Amino acid sequence: MIRPLIAPSLLAANFANLQHDLEMINDSEADYLHFDVMDGVFVPNISFGFPVLEVARKHSKKPLDVHLMITDPDRYIDAFAEGGATTIHVHYEACTHLHRTLTHIRKMGCRAGVALNPHTPVDGLEDVLEQLDVVLIMSVNPGFGGQSFIPHTFRKVAKLKQLLTDNRASTLIEIDGGISIKNASALLSAGADILVAGSSVFGAQDPLEAIRQLKNSHQPMVA
Numbered sequence: 001m002i003r004p005l006i007a008p009s010l011l012a013a014n015f016a017n018l019q020h021d022l023e024m025i026n027d028s029e030a031d032y033l034h035f036d037v038m039d040g041v042f043v044p045n046i047s048f049g050f051p052v053l054e055v056a057r058k059h060s061k062k063p064l065d066v067h068l069m070i071t072d073p074d075r076y077i078d079a080f081a082e083g084g085a086t087t088i089h090v091h092y093e094a095c096t097h098l099h100r101t102l103t104h105i106r107k108m109g110c111r112a113g114v115a116l117n118p119h120t121p122v123d124g125l126e127d128v129l130e131q132l133d134v135v136l137i138m139s140v141n142p143g144f145g146g147q148s149f150i151p152h153t154f155r156k157v158a159k160l161k162q163l164l165t166d167n168r169a170s171t172l173i174e175i176d177g178g179i180s181i182k183n184a185s186a187l188l189s190a191g192a193d194i195l196v197a198g199s200s201v202f203g204a205q206d207p208l209e210a211i212r213q214l215k216n217s218h219q220p221m222v223a
């Protein structure tokens with residue numbers, strides 16, 4: 001079985017000591033650093049932007065997985081690509097010309113991702129699969145960390161996996177919101193490849209161990 005890719009979400013880090021938390025992630029088995037950008041319009045919260053991106057780029061050795069929870073994301077794709085993003089996710093609900101936006105993200109040298117709000121069906125992606133490296137399924141309504149996982153996500157992941165298989169697409173499936181060791185293995189069985197985790201990592205007594213457990217969550221738990 002393939003081990004999942006793990007992306008700790010910086011939103012849940014200790015901003016009073018970001019360098020410490022970034023170094024913890026560097027020392028961990030995490031595969032990416034998930035970077036949530038919120039504009040207070042697309043979602044009812046404002047998080048962080050370019051000054052924090054610069055800190056992350058300086059101190060993080062992990063590829064940056066940037067999730068743009070903003071309206072009109074086209075305005076900022078070049079800046080995030082030049083700022084060091086490896087992957088840029090735009091929201092399906094925020095893009096009028098999704099095909100063009102995804103093509104542009106790739107042209108800027110990044111992997112192209114689309115994030116789906118919990119109410120957005122996966123079917124609308126069929127005509128952009130060739131432009132798409134990863135789909136970020138939101139398992140909470142975006143805007144805040146620490147929310148409860150929406151159980152409907154299991155069916156949605158399975159449906160997307162089927163769509164990708166039917167189209168012979170190599171697009172990865174990433175899940176974000178309320179992820180912990182409790183739901184990780186069921187999500188992987190449904191077809192997820194990448195797990196984003198905020199509070200279950202940074203709220204743990206031992207964040208390194210929490211990341212290690214998520215990384216090994218494809219294996220049956222030993223009682």
Ligand SMILES: O=C(CO)[C@@H](O)[C@H](O)COP(=O)(O)O
Nearest residue numbers: 142143145146177178198199
């Ligand atoms: O994008 C978001 C929230 O909008 C997420 O990336 C959260 O940061 C995940 O946090 P937890 O639900 O794991 O605490």
